Amino acid sequence: MNLHEGKPFTSLGPRIRKSPFFNATRKAGYHTYTIYNHMYMPIVYETPEIDYWNLINNVTIWDVAAERQVEMAGPDAFRLAQYICPRDLSKCQLGQGMYVPLVTEEGGMINDPVLLRLAEDRFWLSLADSDILLWAKGIAMAKGWDVNVFEPDASPLAIQGPKAKPLVANLFGDWVLALKYFWFKETELDGIPMVLARSGWSKQGGFELYLTDRTRGEELWNKIMEAGKPYHIAPAAPNQIERIESGLLSHGSDMDMRDNPFEVNLGKFIDTETEADYIGKSALQKIKAEGIKRKQVGLKWNDQSPSNENHLAVFKGDKRVGKLTSSAYSPRLKHSIALALLDIDQTEIGNVVSIESANGRLDAEVSKIPFLKASI
């Protein structure tokens, strides 16, 4: 497979930000990148399949500094955080993270960050790709609230895979093994400051190190690569194959402002009964009460995956009933898989629909997600 074939080039200019790990990733030989939150983010090193097996079998190191943070700090920080998050944040303890679908007043999804509570009055949102900094800052200003909203010097580096635990325990101590999922602690490695969280955009287990001194990115990367040698560590990146197998969503691909959380199986993260006031509450209550008209499902089929370049249309007979939102060939399942948004009457497990690909229609079967269980 010639990975270069048909792929456009891009330029490296000063308009797009470089991560603190940028030089390290370049030396490590990344092949393909995207732009995410106005920052370059490597997404392929060898091939998506080789990177995938490194993640599944061993341990991988990912430059995900492009998951930028929005910090909310000050007397009204809790008030602002609660207002923009549709979950009851009084339940969020210090040192705890929570996955929060952010929505507009109409209930449309604008991001799906992890919220980290660093202090009673200090929060981070670890973002998918949209300028929530502008959203949060504009709202705080318009409300006249006393809260400082800014992007802190905090750049996540993910360590993911089944051998992440022994590697990170080796570097930081056995306390990391006791961290609950999404919990975190401020720590350091040979004086390099960071927030260490048990989290990451895979279901193979692992940690995210939020480096809080951007001048020390290459140093941190190199220390981890060195310590990871016995575990066969390899540079990699958020992997499309594994994350679709695991049912992890990518904002912009699997949902956007036109979709609500209930449609993409995120209803369990929405507190419609809480007393707390938040943006979109009445819209989400109404959607929940009335029921959704379309829903995200898994699709599987035996042929090779069609091009994942666009949102391919899905049909039932002559009727268009939805669209693919992301797809890949699963090397472990040995068939193709996709996430799709379908009309609600087409979402029963086992239902067969057709995907409209460049090479004609492909029959696919509605399947449960995740396609594969987490190894965390």
Add this chain to the structure above:
Amino acid sequence: MNLHEGKPFTSLGPRIRKSPFFNATRKAGYHTYTIYNHMYMPIVYETPEIDYWNLINNVTIWDVAAERQVEMAGPDAFRLAQYICPRDLSKCQLGQGMYVPLVTEEGGMINDPVLLRLAEDRFWLSLADSDILLWAKGIAMAKGWDVNVFEPDASPLAIQGPKAKPLVANLFGDWVLALKYFWFKETELDGIPMVLARSGWSKQGGFELYLTDRTRGEELWNKIMEAGKPYHIAPAAPNQIERIESGLLSHGSDMDMRDNPFEVNLGKFIDTETEADYIGKSALQKIKAEGIKRKQVGLKWNDQSPSNENHLAVFKGDKRVGKLTSSAYSPRLKHSIALALLDIDQTEIGNVVSIESANGRLDAEVSKIPFLKASI
């Protein structure tokens, strides 16, 4: 020159949006693209130099659909537009556009769109690369104003170069020649609806056609390419060489939230004396009264341009006095040029400073901007 050398690849996936002209640009053979407002945008076809000469000598067609629009419509549309724009919008007539630096409460630049007034109570912001949709929508909601804020189906296609006028007059009629700079009119071409504006991110003259039916992008592109043959039309893109020569700014590269409009020579677009209330007014009044501490200047030097990958540091002797924000080799001037942000005491025309490049220091002279006069 091997354009591929050292350049990373990127992938084409469903996460990033495709412009209505995407298929047309691919068939036209774009070589390099970037991601802008969550959308692919071609930036090089042949080489930056060949594209440049096509723009300087003839006429070029650019897919700039990634300059997405934010529409503000409804009873409080003027109120919202005025609140987020630091210019007196009562002066903006129907059919008129205005360049507006958008700022935070602290006066930091978050975008520099063109505002188009489509009706008394209907505006578009034609954006640089940041989610002003979230900014404007969040503020309107927090204020409780009665205004609909959304991204309309409007995708600019630019026609730029000295032969843009005869070409566009040929297609649309001689009325286009009477359009004043930044003014626009709703029109159509063989039933393809659009807003036609005299504008564009070059100083070689031309128009932007805001296509308002995204299903007809390829059709519009092809009609213009066909009509442009006698004028030697070529596909091209926002050109870094020409725009630096002309002193046009790129948000993210030449300024960002850490910079105020006065520092980057945009003070003439700020109305600090108006009665209108807008975000950042008191901060901008204070900055204007106290004077700025650093300022954007041009730099020129005889060697080849160093890598434009990063914001290179600028020194005066041992003292760091600023940074390059964008640079290129000018084929018309036959020397290198750059935009730079320097400490105010280093900004006198003729002052010699040093640029820290990978190959050592380069002496450069402070120069007026624009480097070359507009041909509009």
